[in-house]
Structures are given as C-alpha cells and as structure tokens.
Amino acid sequence: MRICMIAEGSYPYITGGVSSWIHNMARQMPEHEFIIFAIGAHTKQKGKFKYELPPNIIEVRETFLDAYLDEEGKWGKRFKLTQEQKMSILSLLGGDDVGSNGVNWTDLFNLLRSNKFRNVADFLTSKDFFDLLEELCHTRYPLVPFTEMFWTVRSMILPLFLVIRHDLPQADIYHSVSTGYAGIVGALARHVTGKPMLLTEHGIYSREREEEIIKADWVKGYFKDMWIQYFYHLSTGAYTTADTVTTLFHRNKEIQIELGCEAGKIAIIPNGVYTEDYLDLPEAPNDGVIRIGAIVRVVPIKDIKTMLQSFALIKAEVPEAVFYVMGPYEEDEEYYAECLQLVSALELTDVVFTGSVNIKDYLGKMDLLLLTSISEGQPLAILEGMAASKPFVATNVGSCKELLEGLDDGIGQAGRIAPVMHYEGIARETIELCKNEKLRREMGCNAFRRVERHYRQADVIARYRKLYAALGGGESWRALGSS
Numbered sequence: 001m002r003i004c005m006i007a008e009g010s011y012p013y014i015t016g017g018v019s020s021w022i023h024n025m026a027r028q029m030p031e032h033e034f035i036i037f038a039i040g041a042h043t044k045q046k047g048k049f050k051y052e053l054p055p056n057i058i059e060v061r062e063t064f065l066d067a068y069l070d071e072e073g074k075w076g077k078r079f080k081l082t083q084e085q086k087m088s089i090l091s092l093l094g095g096d097d098v099g100s101n102g103v104n105w106t107d108l109f110n111l112l113r114s115n116k117f118r119n120v121a122d123f124l125t126s127k128d129f130f131d132l133l134e135e136l137c138h139t140r141y142p143l144v145p146f147t148e149m150f151w152t153v154r155s156m157i158l159p160l161f162l163v164i165r166h167d168l169p170q171a172d173i174y175h176s177v178s179t180g181y182a183g184i185v186g187a188l189a190r191h192v193t194g195k196p197m198l199l200t201e202h203g204i205y206s207r208e209r210e211e212e213i214i215k216a217d218w219v220k221g222y223f224k225d226m227w228i229q230y231f232y233h234l235s236t237g238a239y240t241t242a243d244t245v246t247t248l249f250h251r252n253k254e255i256q257i258e259l260g261c262e263a264g265k266i267a268i269i270p271n272g273v274y275t276e277d278y279l280d281l282p283e284a285p286n287d288g289v290i291r292i293g294a295i296v297r298v299v300p301i302k303d304i305k306t307m308l309q310s311f312a313l314i315k316a317e318v319p320e321a322v323f324y325v326m327g328p329y330e331e332d333e334e335y336y337a338e339c340l341q342l343v344s345a346l347e348l349t350d351v352v353f354t355g356s357v358n359i360k361d362y363l364g365k366m367d368l369l370l371l372t373s374i375s376e377g378q379p380l381a382i383l384e385g386m387a388a389s390k391p392f393v394a395t396n397v398g399s400c401k402e403l404l405e406g407l408d409d410g411i412g413q414a415g416r417i418a419p420v421m422h423y424e425g426i427a428r429e430t431i432e433l434c435k436n437e438k439l440r441r442e443m444g445c446n447a448f449r450r451v452e453r454h455y456r457q458a459d460v461i462a463r464y465r466k467l468y469a470a471l472g473g474g475e476s477w478r479a480l481g482s483s
Contacts, residue, residue, distance in 0.1 A: 001032050001472050002058075004171035004189065008039040008182035012049040012060065014331055015356060016297055018177060018202050019051070020380055021271065027054045028461045032468065035169045036060045039181050043067060050328075050356075063166050065159040065181070073121030081128050085111050092233050093153060093226065094136050105184075105237045109191050112164045120161040124154050144222060152223050156230060164188055172472050173198060176238060179205040180231065183238025190241050196471040199242035202271075202377035203398060204255050206235040208301070211375060236260050243471060248378035249399035250407075269464065270399075271378045272457035275448065278387040281364025290321045290434050293366040293390075295359055295381035296373075298329035298336045303395075305342055306372045306423045312346045313427035318434045322350040326362055329353055363388040368433050368440055373397055374420055386451045391415045391443035393429045395422075406450055414447035 005011075005026070011019040026034040034057045040046070043064040053060070081089075088104040117123050130150075137149050163181050168189050175198045176186030183199060190197040209231040213224050239245065239261035246269045247253050257263050284291055292314070296302045304325065311323045329336040336353075343351050354362070369385040369392050376398030385392055386403070392415035394400040404415040416429035433440050 002171045003032055003173045003175055004035045004037055004169050006037040006176040006182040006185045008178050008180055012051045013040055013045045015050045023051050026057050030056050033058050038062050040064045061169050067162055071121035073125035075125045078127045079116050089132055094140050103233050109188055112161050179235035179238040184234055187237050187241035196243045199238050199245045201247050206232045208375045249402055270455055271380055271383055272455045272460035273383045273387045274457045275387045275452050281360055284365035288320055290318055291366050293324045293326055294370045296327045299332045300335055301374050303372045303374050304339050306421050308342050309423035310427040314430050317431045325353045326357055328356040366390055383455055386447035389444035389448040391440050395420045411450050412446040414443050
C-alpha cells in the first residue's frame, strides 16, 4: 500500500516530536511505501533533511509557504465568480456570519485548481477579489484602511491557495499529521482522488495558532481575530473531510468535538516507546552532582526561558545541580541567542546546551527531567524519560498530567505538575525532588510501569497497521474497536 504522509513544519526538516513520530511510523512499517508531502516554512529548507530516510520512503514532495513572495499577478482582471464561491471566500476571511453556510471547500478547490487564471496572484489582483475585500471592509472592518486590509489578507491566504494548486502525489491513503495547511491538503486529496483521508492531531493545531497570534507582534490587534478564525476554518475543513481522525488522549478528543469534529470519527491512539531500548543506559558517576535534564527543541513554544528562570531558583537551593538542555537550537537562532543572554543576565553557571545528541547517551545520567512547554500534545520527551525510569516536573499542558498521574491505573505519580510559565512553582517542585532521592526513585519506578502498561510502541504500530488496512479496503476503523 502507498501512503502519502502530509506534514507541516516538521518532518524531515526538524527533529523530535511529530517528526520522530512520522519517521518511526515509516521505519516500522516496511511493508508499505510512504510519500512525504512536506510543507515547510522557508524555501531555504529545501533538501535539508535532518533524517536519513528509510528505503520505503520513496519520495519527498516539498512545498514552501514563503513561495508566495515570488508570485506576480496581472492586475484588474475579472473571473466571474459564482455567488457560492464568493460566500466561501468571505466566510474563510470574515467568519461564518458573512457566508451563512460557511466555507464550501469543494467550491474553493474547484475554483483555485481551475484554468481560469495562470496563478493565484492573478486571482488576488483581480476585480473580483477587490470587490470581496470591499464588502469585507464594509461589513466587518469599516475603520481599517483598504490597502492595509489588502496586504494582510493577501499574506494570509496566498500560501494556502498556492498549496491547493500544488500537484498531488498518487497514493492509496492520504494521512495528514495536523489540521492547518496539512489538513487542507489531505481534504484536497480526498476531493481530487476519492481516496480515504486519515487525520492525526498530536496537539490541537487551531488552539496552538490562536495562542501564537494573541502574543504575536506582527499581527495588529484588529486583525488578530481574523487570523484566529482563519485557522479554525482550516481545521473545520480537515475535520469535516477526514474519514477517520486519530488523537493521542481523551482531552484532545473532547476539544476536537467542541471544535466541530464528529465524535464517531475519532479514535484515541497514544504515542508509544520501545521500553527495551531504554534499559541499561549509561549511568552518571556517584559524584554528588544532581543532573536535571530537558529533552527539548530550543524554540519559544517550549518556553526555555521559564526553565532557565526556574533553574536560577533551583541552583540557589541546590548548588550541586547542573542543567542539561538536550536538543537542537538551530531552528530559531534568535530565540537561542535570547536564552544565552538570559543565562548571562541571571549569572547562571552549570547550564549546558548540548545541541542535537543521542538522548540515550544522556538519559540514564539524569536524576530528573523538566518540561515547561506552553502547549503540547502527548510529548514523546516525557515518554522517553519515563521509559528510562526518570521522574518529571512538567507544566499542565496536553496530556502531561495524564502521563504523570495516570487515569486511575493504580500505579502512582511519576512526577509533579506545575502551572504554565510559573517558574517559582516549577522550581519548588523540582527542588523537592532534588532533595529527596527516595521519592525520585519511587516516581521513576512508577514512570516505567505506566509506560510499559499503556504506551508500548508495538501496540501503537499494530493499531495503525490495522487502521491503514481498514481504510485501504474501504472499511471503517469502528470495525477494529476503538478507545
């Protein structure tokens, strides 16, 4: 079977998290061929893969969201849009109160992939588009200058429209690994080919984009709602079209239902690890040092700055502590530089940014681990640490609480939960574990038992193997059983 895995902002350009999940899915199902439809942010990433691809990944089809910068259109043409097409575009931009029936993705797909215009820029410089923007300004944004509206909307939808016009690879199943642009490509493939679409959400994409936009300096206040609703519309399009939706844990499923996904489509398949890979790891010398680690990319959503502020308080109470940030820092060099500046400003010692490393060379040497993310799904970093019998202090995001405290499984706590961005609370919980070796060992034991019982990678692969077989045969996942 040939499976097209559609990834946005992840595989094969960055490591960890969703990228590791995709890589392992392909590597552990050698009986299938995989095509990666990779949606990257910047054209400069082209061909710069961070993974050695397994032989059953037969193609990587690359497209980049900044390609719109090269698009030039011919001004002032008219393409005679239907009323339905106009309403769908207005709904995409202005919310469902503009177009009463919401975004009709079939109409949009047919319009944007038609031969009416040479490229997307032709449409965005047409009289039809200007008419739509005038209506939007009149109904929703009467005080916003038209030129400001034009360039904002253009930058918003041109990358999406370019992705929709991109050539699609032929496959038996299209598997989108998020909503957003990847979800819409999956919906497009479902529309064009008639082949089944599987949607997997690790984190709730639309919620994550909302958090980013609220904090963003590049979006003016009166446009924030437009951007937020735009990403919710993309998610709705993916939910509506997908034949099956998988997610990682129960709270994610509840949120998907709240956002309009049909409950009967959703199956819970958690992340997993091979616990046998984390046995007999190299251990630290008995030198009295307390080693605290974080398996993390150095990017804002992981909130490394809160980690560092917490470590400043930890170091004052536990002077023998050393902090290892284990993960790549090239993805956002500006943020990495800010983290280094913070280390200097706090006059911190014993902070080590390792860069990309083999985590198994370090995990066994750690006494405990931290995760301070602002948003997560079901972090592989926590599962890897738990498989190595290490306790965690983590923020209350995604399934972190479920992982560390369990769902009435009788195993006991595998760590502590603290509020997001609360560096004092994170430090307090960490200091307690630093000073109590017996508690650390007890929580580490609980961590391993929980992973071994509920989060085995062999079980995850078996479920996806059955799901692919069912979808490829035109069946429903319901016939396989669900959780």
